Amino acid sequence: MSRRSAHWSCVWFCVAVLLWRANALHAQELEPRTYSPSPIGTNFVLAGYAHVSGDVLTDPSVPIAGVSTQLNNFVIGYVRTFALANRTASIGFAQPFVNGNLSGLVIGAPTEVHRGGVGDTQLRFALNLIGNPALSPEAFAQAKPVTSLGVSLTVQAPTGQYVPSHLVNIGNNRWAFKPEIGLSQPWGDWFFEASLGVWCFTNNEDFFNGHVRHQAPLTVTQLHGGYSFRPGLWLAVDLGYALGGATSVNDGPDGSRQANARGGVTLAVPLGHGWSAKVAYSRGFVTRAAGNYQIVTVAVQYRWFDH
Numbered sequence: 006m007s008r009r010s011a012h013w014s015c016v017w018f019c020v021a022v023l024l025w026r027a028n029a030l031h032a033q034e035l036e037p038r039t040y041s042p043s044p045i046g047t048n049f050v051l052a053g054y055a056h057v058s059g060d061v062l063t064d065p066s067v068p069i070a071g072v073s074t075q076l077n078n079f080v081i082g083y084v085r086t087f088a089l090a091n092r093t094a095s096i097g098f099a100q101p102f103v104n105g106n107l108s109g110l111v112i113g114a115p116t117e118v119h120r121g122g123v124g125d126t127q128l129r130f131a132l133n134l135i136g137n138p139a140l141s142p143e144a145f146a147q148a149k150p151v152t153s154l155g156v157s158l159t160v161q162a163p164t165g166q167y168v169p170s171h172l173v174n175i176g177n178n179r180w181a182f183k184p185e186i187g188l189s190q191p192w193g194d195w196f197f198e199a200s201l202g203v204w205c206f207t208n209n210e211d212f213f214n215g216h217v218r219h220q221a222p223l224t225v226t227q228l229h230g231g232y233s234f235r236p237g238l239w240l241a242v243d244l245g246y247a248l249g250g251a252t253s254v255n256d257g258p259d260g261s262r263q264a265n266a267r268g269g270v271t272l273a274v275p276l277g278h279g280w281s282a283k284v285a286y287s288r289g290f291v292t293r294a295a296g297n298y299q300i301v302t303v304a305v306q307y308r309w310f311d312h
Contacts, residue, residue, distance in 0.1 A: 035243040035269050035287045037229035040155045040187035040198060042137040044145035045093060046311035049084040053304030057105070059289070060297050074298075076105030078124075088139035094132045101125070101165075103175045118173045122166030125176050131157035142310045150191035159183040159202075169211045179209045179218075183225070196239075198229040204250070216255055223250035223263065237275030243287060244268050266291040269300075279308045 057076040084097030101124035108117040136153035161183075165176025185202030204223040212218035224247065231241030244266070251262040269287025276282055285302040 035227060035229075035245050035267065035271070035285070037198060037231060037241040037243055037271050038189075038196075038239075038273075039157075040131070040133075040153065040189045040200065041196070042093060042133070042145070042150070042153055042189070043086050043095070044142040044310070045086050045088045045139045046142065047086045047308060048311070049082075049097070049306055049308050051080075051082045051084075051304055051306040053080045053082075053283075053302060054078070055080070055300055055302040057298050057300050059299050072107070072109030074105060074107045076103060078103050078105075084129075089132060091139050092133050093137050093139050094130070096130050097128070099127045099129075101127075103165075107173055120166075120171075120173055120175050122175045123164070125165040125181075126162045127159060128162070129157055129159045131155055152191070153189045155187050155189075157183075157185045157187065157202075159185070169214055172213060177209065178211060180207045181205070185225075194233050196229075196231050196233065196241075198227075200227045201225075212254065219253050221249055221251045221259070221262065224248045231271075237273065237281055239273050241271045242268070243271060243285075245287075261293065264291075264293040265289055265297075276305075281306050281308070 055078040057074065057078060060071075060073050079102040080099050082097060082099035084095055086093060086095045088094070102122070103124045104121035106117060106119050108115070110116070133153055133155040136151045137155070140148060159182070161177070161181040163176060163178050163180060165174070167174045167176035167178045169178075181204055183202045183204045185200055187200035188198065190197045202225050204225065206220040206222070209218040226246045226248075228244045229241050231239050233239040245268075247263045247265045249262050251259040253259045267287055267289040269285060271283060271285040273281060273283045283302070283304045283306070286300070288299040289297045
């Protein structure tokens with residue numbers, strides 16, 4: 006390979022790694038009340054939309070600048086609670102559909118990429134360990150809120166649209182796993198939550214025409230505090246911090262690891278019997294790597310009981 010060809014190969018690998026970060030939103034999600042208790046036999050169906058916009062931070066040593074993204078993320082999902090060893094457990098899935106654009110300057114030339122299609126499916130299993138025994142809807146309505154501690158495992162499967170010859174893809178062509186522990190603390194009409202999880206990734210063995218892409222574990226911490234005005238109507242302030250997640254291609258050097266903090270607010274509103282809506286906004290306020298995004302989310306949920 007000539008020196009010129011090697012240079013361009015290096016440049017395009019940098020582009021691939023940097024632009025891929027706009028598709029990795031693991032650390033951008035801020036979800037309050039994921040460990041709040043529910044009665045067993047509860048079913049939730051949800052549909053949501055999120056608009057993601059912002060900049061992708063790039064290494065100043067490569068000829069890439071002004072990288073920004075505009076993504077529209079639609080999601081449908083289902084969650085069901087049940088009893089397991091006399092504790093409350095839940096299992097659910099979420100399926101995203103993504104449409105958006107990525108643009109920037111590559112060696113001074115404007116470049117834009119459009120992608121649209123099915124994203125990677127996520128599955129989540131959660132189990133309460135302390136403070137939330139398995140209760141029917143009738144017994145749950147009479148129970149006093151108490152401190153609860155739970156664990157969960159989220160699995161992201163490589164089901165999304167992926168073309169090995171594309172530098173930017175919707176799917177990630179790899180598995181990802183996030184074990185997490187979460188605490189929920191009620192205090193009158195107030196509630197406080199904290200969670201700590203670690204995303205672990207398998208390798209993408211066919212990254213950009215047969216190369217291997219590796220990503221180090223990404224630790225994600227979240228804190229939430231909120232107030233319930235009445236059942237179903239609550240407002241929360243959200244904080245999140247992500248650390249790690251450095252990437253590399255083949256045996257190349259690791260890229261910059263993330264050390265990103267973001268904040269937001271979430272409002273939930275009851276709409277009628279079994280129906281509710283959620284509106285959320287978040288943005289980064291300390292970003293060292295990956296994407297510095299603003300995210301606006303609107304979701305509608307329907308809930309029903311088995312009995």
